[in-house]
Amino acid sequence: MCGIVGYIGKSNAVPVLIDGLKKLEYRGYDSAGVCIFDGCKLTVTKCKGRLSNLEDKIKDDPISGNLGIGHTRWATHGQPSDVNSHPHTNKDMTIGVVHNGIIENYLKIKEWLMSLGYEFETETDTEVVPHLIDYFYDGDLVQAVMKAVDKLEGSYALGIICKNEPDKIVAVRKDSPLIVGLGKGENFIASDIPAILSYTRDVYLLDNREIAILTKDDIKIITQEGLPVNKEIFHVTWDAQSAEKGGYEHFMIKEIHEQPKAIKDTMTSRIMADCDDIKLDNITLTKEQLKNIDKIYIVACGTAYHAGMVGKYVIEKLARIPVEVDIASEFRYRDPILNEKTLMIVVSQSGETADTLAALKQAKESGSRVIAITNVVGSSVAREADDVLYTWAGPEIAVASTKAYVTQLIAMYIIALYLARLNETITIEEYREIRDEMLTLPEKAQIVLNQKEELQKFAASNYMHKDIYYIGRGLDFAVALEGSLKLKEISYIHSDAYAAGELKHGSIALIEKGIPVIALATQSQVYDKMVSNIKEVVSRGAKVIGFAYEGNCEIEKTVNQTVYIPKTLDILAPVLLVIPLQLLAYYTAVEKGCDVDKPRNLAKSVTVE
Structure with a gap:
């Protein structure tokens, strides 16, 4: 949820920030922007929508500099728009800020700052931060940040740059993730490791209320009271290719x-x-x-x-x-x-x-x-x-x-x-x-993956439905909930999961002719009862795809279509059973032309309440 990238070094910050923000797209966002010190002033470029919109805007009006911060925003306070996008600045654009999290007392701070003559342009909680730092700034950015965060309540990861001190980035976190990347003649901040993995494998993991001061050649970490902190370097062992598609479509x-x-x-x-x-x-x-x-x-x-x-x-x-x-x-x-x-x-x-x-x-x-x-x-x-x-x-x-x-x-x-x-x-x-x-589960999971045709066929013939229901009993019900969630998340089809024994207590009223029902039947203790529940929806016109163990030919007499998973212990069935449900959701979303990896309104890491 939201992404932060910051760079200070010898190179042009813009492509580094854009590349890092692309690596954070999976977190979910609705607008993006960068703030660059170009040698004489801070320049902000930001816009609503995908990063490609930001890239086009920068191509039309190029910017460059060795210091910068970037952000992808997932709206909380104020609708997605160019003006509400990050980064935010103070009025004379000497201080630039990116922020993940929520400033819970922002209204109180905003009213106080307005009483002092400060003006606000956005609906965001974040805009109070650069104005508050501006209020405390007397030539020392670190001291101003320390005083400002002392007044903030809520969660925040902040990246801050200042026109008057273009040799540093100041970063601070509380209840929202932030890391510092260690380079050679360059250093980075980011909200997650993939953003900077192309540039460094060595990072500091900031703890709550720690403040990092980055120059191109040095990193200092202090407490909110100004005391030095000795951090261990965390070395990332996985490589950048692990976070790439590797030939897959998504x-x-x-x-x-x-x-x-x-x-x-x-x-x-x-x-x-x-x-x-x-x-x-x-x-x-x-x-x-x-x-x-x-x-x-x-x-x-x-x-x-x-x-x-x-x-x-x-x-x-x-x-x-x-x-x-x-x-x-x-x-x-x-x-x-x-x-x-x-x-x-x-x-x-x-x-x-x-x-x-x-x-x-x-x-x-x-x-x-x-x-x-x-x-x-x-x-x-x-x-x-x-x-x-x-x-x-x-x-x-x-x-x-x-x-x-x-x-x-x-x-x-x-x-x-x-x-x-x-x-x-x-x-x-x-x-x-x-x-x-x-x-044996890894081998059996591979067997499940090798039989996609039935799922693709079902998706191709049912993606146009507005409602799809999942039913199961015992552990199958827990898996049904997860399968239903996957379908909702990426295909935007309304889907609900029900404990099959509860159908008669209300939800069977939703069943009508032709409606797709996903029926999970792997739990032997309640298998016969589950078959009865399947018959209840079939008799009311539902089109049912059943999921059962290999060798269970009886279920084919009850359902319209069957998908089999390798036989395992009932208690372990969820591991194998969820895989075809994931594939079903995926193929349905592909048939609908949805953005599978970045579904609307969702974020990968939910860092606000």
């Missing part, structure tokens, strides 16, 4: 095809065929500590929440510990019961999800232990949790999550097995059966 289809490897990588070193021990990286949870835990909360948003629903099922089934799954944005506001006997598992692909971070902090303040599941090393969630289990999915660029989701599932299974072994609620034979079957 990032999403590339990432769907990367799932067998992502599943394998997330299991590697944690569960092994020749070992009965589970290794949770550096997480140590003793049997005595587990006995003191009487409840587990799994807290997440969106796709990660759906992974949490699967986590609840498998932890309760295997470890026999009560689990509640909560939407992070709702969690804090229902006064949850948290104490030292609570274990919280937070799930966030980016590790920067604002609502999830807030729930994490609340849990820690209440004395609860927190385990984070995330895909981003050094992210805020990873740093603030007591323990972290990384999902080794690699960079995920498409806004709609695919491989991050399946690796979150794998992480849930690993944690569930670990807790079950510790709690002695499964036998060694039961553990080995699940472990051995998990180790």
Whole structure:
């Protein structure tokens, strides 16, 4: 959600900023802009729409300079427009600012500044920042920034440049991600690593309330009080090509095809065929500590929440510990019961999800232990949790999550097995059966990927529908929710998922002749009941595509079309079952001509509440 790039060095900043912003397009945005010091003044070029619009504007009116900041905006305060786009400046254009996050007390600051004669042109919360820095500026930009951020409430990642001090960029963060890239004779800031990976692999991960002062040859990091901070350099091990399409038409289809490897990588070193021990990286949870835990909360948003629903099922089934799954944005506001006997598992692909971070902090303040599941090393969630289990999915660029989701599932299974072994609620034979079957999942996922034709055919004949429904029971219902979300996200078709046993309690009223229904039927315990539910919608005219295990020929007698996944343990079915649903959503969006990787109104990393 929004992207920041900043550059100071020997080269022209403009192409560096544009290239970096392109690498951040996946985060979601509706306008873009740059602010460049051209040797004598700050020049701002910005506009509504895609980066290509900004590039065209710069071609028509070229700018250059060795210092600059750039931004892609996802609108929160004020509609998407040229004037509301970032960067923002003070009135005499001596201070330029880019901002991710939300300044919660901006109205109060704005009214105060207006009483002093300051004028505002935009509807944004961000515009108060350059004016506030201007108010405090007396020749020392760093001191002015320190005084200004002391007055700000909310979340922010800020990149700031000043015409009167063109030898530096000042950057500061609070509850919104920001990194500093270390180059040779040049340095960078960015809201995410891919933006600068073509230029450097060495970065500083800024912590809350830290301020970075960049010149072309040096980087200093201080606290908000001005005390020096010694940071360790984080070396990025993956390369820029990992964040490229690699011959695929879209990032999403590339990432769907990367799932067998992502599943394998997330299991590697944690569960092994020749070992009965589970290794949770550096997480140590003793049997005595587990006995003191009487409840587990799994807290997440969106796709990660759906992974949490699967986590609840498998932890309760295997470890026999009560689990509640909560939407992070709702969690804090229902006064949850948290104490030292609570274990919280937070799930966030980016590790920067604002609502999830807030729930994490609340849990820690209440004395609860927190385990984070995330895909981003050094992210805020990873740093603030007591323990972290990384999902080794690699960079995920498409806004709609695919491989991050399946690796979150794998992480849930690993944690569930670990807790079950510790709690002695499964036998060694039961553990080995699940472990051995998990180790076959990468190969079976590849088999699923190799049978796309049925999904393409269904998409081609149903993409014009305004409504599509998903039904399932047990774990299949959790997967149905995720499949429905994927379709909504990228094809804009209205879609809902229902627990199939609930159809008769209201939602079956929506079924009419010809409406497509996706029916998931992999759970043997409720299979016969699921078939009855399918017949209920078929008898009312629904056109049903059924998903079942290979070898189940009976389902073909009930549905119009069938897609099969390799046989696995029912408890592990979500990992394989979600893949054809991802493909179905993808092919439907392609048929409709949608922007698959950058769906409208959405952002990859949701860093505001």
